[in-house]
Amino acid sequence: MHIVIAPDSYKGSITAREAAEAMERGVRLALPGCRVTRAPIADGGEGTLDCLLEASGGTSRTVMVSDPLGRPVPARFGILKDSGTCIIETAEACGLHRLAEPERNPLITSTYGVGQLIAAGLDMGCRSFVLGLGGSSTNDGGAGMLQALGIRLLDKHGENLPPGGAALERLAQVDASHLDPRIKEASFVAACDVDNPLIGPCGASAVFGPQKGASPEIAGRLDDCLKIWADHTEAATGVRLHNCQGAGAAGGMAGALIAYLRARMVPGCDIAAEMSGLEAHIRSADLVLTGEGRTDAQTLHGKAPCGVARLAARYGVPTVILSGAAGPDINELYTIGVTAVFSITAEPMPLEAAVSRASLLIEQAAEQVVRLFCAGRQKIHANE
Template identity: 50%
Template sequence: MKIVIAPDSFKGSVSAVEAALAIERGILKAFPDFETVCLPIGDGGEGTLDTLVAATNGHTKAVRVTGPLGQQIDAEYGILGDNKTCVIEMATASGLALVPEGQLNPLKATTYGTGELIRHAFDSGYTSFILALGGSATNDGGVGMLQALGLKVLDENGNEIGQGGGELGKVHTIDVSDLNPRIRTSTFLIASDVENPLIGPNGASYVFGPQKGANLDIVKKLDTNLSHWGDCVEKVTGVRLHELKGAGAAGGIGGAFQAFFPSNMRRGIDVVIEHTGFRKTLNGADLVITGEGQVDFQTASGKTPMGVAQTAQSHDIPTIILAGSVGAGVDVLYQYGIVSVNSIINRPMTLNEAMENAEKLIEFAAEQVVRSYFNDHKMQQGKVVHYNEN
């Protein structure tokens, strides 16, 4: 029997790689003779860089850049195994995890460091990019990123505006004359699981602002500022971002890429599946096990378990999901070849306990689900198969 193990990270506790290895240990504890293939997967959010670099035997480059609150931090970008394709994961330079507890402030948070990563990659000769947009702390419409690449964003007095979404209402002039010319000669594949427009009730500020530290008053200000920024961008580029699908990704940076870069936006999980060779890995597989921290109705919108299951289903291979917690609406997932959704929590415990013991919980849950699945499989086949069990 061959099982492909393709989880995302369980955020805040274990990485995708650690989750995959824990699942593998559980499987082999039950059936030591089974063939297992670990292929950690991301959906365009945090961890996408590590997933793609590991799957392609690539490498990373460390860069000193400007963090989301203006502090100097160490970030990195990845080079895939082809030594041509560069992976920029904005969370490494402009991510939520880089902001100390209690200091989230989307009025001030900037994407400038993400632009510095791109500029460094340009200077290193790279022209083919995958841009992973998840996990940002920002709501600046991608202005900081554009400023790092030479765009002049000026107020009515001809001065550069400051950093953060709180400054966008001051935009008077956008000057593209010094925008890095290597943008036009490069290609950019945007990996994102977010299809929200730039503004409005489903836009960047209203949907994602609260998790970045915005109360309702700040959300309204951010949305108004992004609308003004969108008006200015439309005058210069002819691209209307306000209702554009995906423009609200990562605080509006999705719109910046679509307006100023020769880019193509695709569902993040599809990009990862394509570049990791996941379909080839499925050859001869009998089962796929995936998972992530939270599984609910939103999973169907393109999260890792959904993309993994859809791909496996196209090969007539069933999928089992392991999750830190299981929310409402998971029934919708069963039409995509998913056999079951299983919480790793096996007794009453606090969130901190669950996170601290995540690897052991994942391992135990994996052992139990494969024992159950293959025992049920034997019974349905109407025959007894004696697996080598511990």
């Protein structure tokens, strides 16, 4: 029997690689002699950099950049061994994890550090970039990133705008004449796990603003700011971002990548799957195990387990999700290739306990799923 193990990270707990190792331990407890292929996956969020470096080989570099509040922090990026592609996990610079909870304020947080990471990749000679967009603390439409790359955002007095999403309400002119000329030589792919537009009730501010510290009133103000940003961007580039699918990712940074850096939006799971050769592994598999920290209706919108299940469904291979927490709204997952969803917690426990014991809980759940799967196969074969 061949079992493919392709989990995402369990955010706030363990990495995709650690989760895959835990699943393999559980599989081998149930079926010691089976063939196991580990292919940790990511969707553009936390763990994307490590996942792609592990899948394709390469080196990790560290540079000092500005965090969301402008403080200097060390941030990693990767360069793939064969292609020279630069891998950037944008949360390394502007991630929510960079801020203590009282510091979360999307009115003033900036993506400037992401632009510094791109510049560092350009300095290394890279002209192909993959940016993972998950986990940002920002809502500035990518304005800070562009400022770091030379674009001037000016108010009516011709003064540069300060950092943050709120500053965009004073935007009067976009001056792209000083954009780093190396950008024209480069190609960009934005790896993303959401399809939200830039503005509106499903846009960046309304949907993601609250987790970044925005009250309903602040989220409404930020949405108005992004409308102004979209209007000026359309005038400067000819690209209309207002209702562009996916432009709302990372507080609208995806929109800036599309309009100013000509980026292609690609589901992060697809990139990771391609680089790891996941499809070839699944083609010969009998069972696929995947997983994530929480499984709910959002999983359908580009999350890694959904991408894994869709791929497995092409070859008629059953897929089981081992979830840190399974929500009540998961029935639609069964229509796209998911066979079953199992919570890894077998007994009531506080969240802190589940997080600290995640590796063992995943191992135990994987063992039980494989035992059940094997019993079912034996029953089928006995009746043939």
